[in-house]
Amino acid sequence: MQQADYSSATVFVPGHITGFFSAQTAATCAQAGSRGAGIALTDGVEVTVTPGSGLQLNGEEIEMLPVGDVCTRLGVDAAVDATTSLPLGAGFGVSGALALGTALAANAVFDCGKSENELITMAHCAEVEAGTGLGDVVAQARGGLPIRIDPGSPSHGRVDGVAARPRIEYISFGEVSTETVLAGDTDDLTRAGESALSHLLERPTLSRFMTASREFADDAGLVTEEVATAIDAVAKADGDSGDDIDSSAAMAMLGNTVFATGTGLSAAGYDAQQCRVDAGGARLCDS
């Protein structure tokens, strides 16, 4: 086991909403993952690592396979203490954030000497193998509105981005288990994800991203009643408003959650959270 070098380190990891994705298998976890696109959020997870053991999220002890896996890969005994305003299991990539934050912070505390790409790969592999995510870690490491053109960790995946920085609103009606969806039949979902990606790559704009995300959720059969109602309400409020701010909404994968650009959800009468795009990606905080 590595000896501790610093007494603690803290990392900020943006939340990540996936608009659409297709599952991609491969011979190694570093090559596997998903193709798709999403948004990194200024609302994220702050992960603090000290020597010790256990994982706490907002003061409560929780179990999360990828976090333990990252510590094993690094050969460290770490206590992980994380805080977030984002809900767990609702499509904000909280599990990816915990895995990536743990990798970056533990590397500093235990002086593991790994590069950023090596640490991203460890967190990515831990997520893929646990079935809790396929593309969140790579997207959270980059920031912005990442388009994951090819799957996998940084040395394999090819990532571009939508050049936009909209204001974002979101509201969650509950959880969807990523593990359950990914363990089921993903053929329809993957077909829909491939079609959404081609559509976006033809013209990689914010409005195309939102349209492709809505079409994906419909085609993949993932839309819940609450999500459908909120998306329709945003479209109606946008049509009624007559202002220049273009708002539209889509479903966050994989959660019973809606996100909107501009003031889409609040204009439709929802008590939504507001944030912006996090352009910088996961980073160590000053000590």
Ligand SMILES: Nc1ncnc2c1ncn2[C@@H]1O[C@H](COP(=O)(O)OP(=O)(O)OP(=O)(O)O)[C@@H](O)[C@H]1O
């Ligand atoms: N109280 C809890 N509520 C929900 N999940 C929990 C809880 N405690 C531990 N978990 C674990 O957290 C993980 C949540 O993973 P999941 O991938 O669904 O969430 P997420 O990363 O926040 O969202 P997403 O991947 O959809 O963006 C699961 O492995 C689950 O077993």
Ligand SMILES: CC(C)(CO)[C@@H](O)C(=O)[O-]
């Ligand atoms: C599978 C997924 C939608 C879970 O959040 C995400 O990891 C992605 O986009 O690959």
